[in-house]
Amino acid sequence: MRPYFEKMTAFGHELKKGRLKSSQENLQKLKDAESKIQIEVERVKMVGLPEEKINARGQMTVWQRLEYLLDPGTWCPLHTLYNPADNEQGTTNVIDGLGKIAGKWAVVIGFDNKVLAGAWLPGQSENILRGTDLAKRLHIPLVWLVNCSGANLPEQEKFYANRRGAGTPLFRHAELEQLGIPVLAGIYGTNPAGGGYHGISATILFAHKDCNIAVGGAGIVSGMAPKGEFNLDTAEEIIDKAGKFKATPPGTAKTHYDETGFFRYVFETESDVLDGLKDYMKDLPSFHPKFYRVAQSREPRFPSQDLYHLLPMEPKKVYDFDEVLARLVDSSEHMEFRPDYGPEIYTGLCKIDGFLTACIGNRQGYLGKDYPEYADYAGMGGKVYRQGLIKMNEFVTLCGRDRIPIIWLQDTTGVDVGDDAEKAELLGLAMSLIYSIQQTDNPMMLLMLRKGTASSHYFMGGPTANRHNAFTIGTAASEIYVMHGETAAVATYSRRLVKEKEAGRPLEPIIERMNRLAREYHENSRPLFCAQKGLIDEIVPLSDLRKYLVAFAGAAYQNPKSICPHHQMILPRIIKG
């Protein structure tokens, strides 16, 4: 299939000086927004005890462990700002992402040992489940850096129980193992109760000599039967018992190496543990990239810096989607699927790091007075119409058949509405697309270029497609809401305005509510809000977007569950005709 993929059709244009100069303000707005997000990222990194204090104890911080473990330049952090329960620490207390270890992609999760000795916090289990889901979706190893003091007891009611509570990741680890996906754990520090189970739930345990894992910690072991209240006598008793157990906490490395044999290895130094993990990763099953690559990996022909000139920060401003895509894919080449049909949607085959990848995105701008064909009004890109829906259904189905991972690039204002749109079956076709996605087993990722709105945020591979959506990244221009705030205010209060007017009452109180609702919509759709609530998994600078695409493609092709030989693919033949 070399003639199909080695040299595909080039697209995109070099930006002229006039464009570069007149879009300087947009560039500055995007850079400023990215800087503000970076300040929040740095704050999460600095939370808890200072690095020097951890190092003085002879320990590395989770960030130092990650830096030592991962191949340089491969780390793609996810969920850095995720904090759905609004913890005062500003974090769920685990750090996770995609990275290469010894040349192989893995999902890596580590407890932040600077914060409450890596305790379970509210929202953490949901964060971890995103990591285990990612490993499952991409069929790649999960590597843990366990250093967990267990539940933060004063807040246990917020995370201990429930369907997706702190125990659920343990079931997910078992599920991954039953699917043939290894879970490796480097274990450090004191890991009682929840921390102990996190350690033992992995496939192979790499222990530091000073670590322990235990069903219960010294605090629990020394506990007494409840007596109804505490007083000076019971306090003295607690002090006495706790002192004894502090000296010999249960579940030491010696116990679990010499007695139980749970620990496969015990290492002298912290970095030795990480070297052990690296050594194991080398031998885990994976295809050499040459098995799946359709061409040599090449950078796009245009600089990623152009993206700051092309993607408008202003949500209503039209831009050229193809020019954006040309800054993300190998050699700025593609094979477009049905270019003469459904003009509001781009569907095409591209290469990312030499791997064949399908891209689907919203083209922006005026679509001409004759489109959509079923209505007497003109169409505008960002909205989705009948042809676009049919084209996406076809493309996704064929990608499923050919086992091609899909990258969705969303910037959508929703689906066309009105009686013409209903007669054109848009409701049914949109649901058909969800059905089409669900009947594939392809890894997918979403890049939220700008707007995610209405049902198109769902059916265009959004996080709600969570069996398929490996992860979703956003930009400093991303915003997600069911509809624009002002539209929502009209929908909510229009009838009330009529009633107040008819009753002769003042309209100002309703107007104030409408303005408040619109403001709330704006505030609750910003990139930081989206990241904190998990609507996107990471806000990524435009200059780093391709790095995440490379990670996704490489991970998706590392050890896929199912193969379609290149010469048996049908989609490239359909495109060629």
Added chain:
Amino acid sequence: MAQEMVATLPGKVSQVKIKVGAKVEEDQEALTIEAMKMETPIFIPCNGTVKKLFVKEGDEVDEGDILAIIAGI
């Protein structure tokens, strides 16, 4: 040689960023047409000087209307 700058869609001119006599560069953003809740930028077709400008903010234009003439260099 002069080149016409043409409206690519019908709508209302919401912003004009050029003036007659101003030196302009190819692909520079010249004005904005607002339609269907979206703002579409119109770009200068060639390096040169704005010879004529036929629209002002608030004007309604149709697809294909000539918005300005650029005297190329």
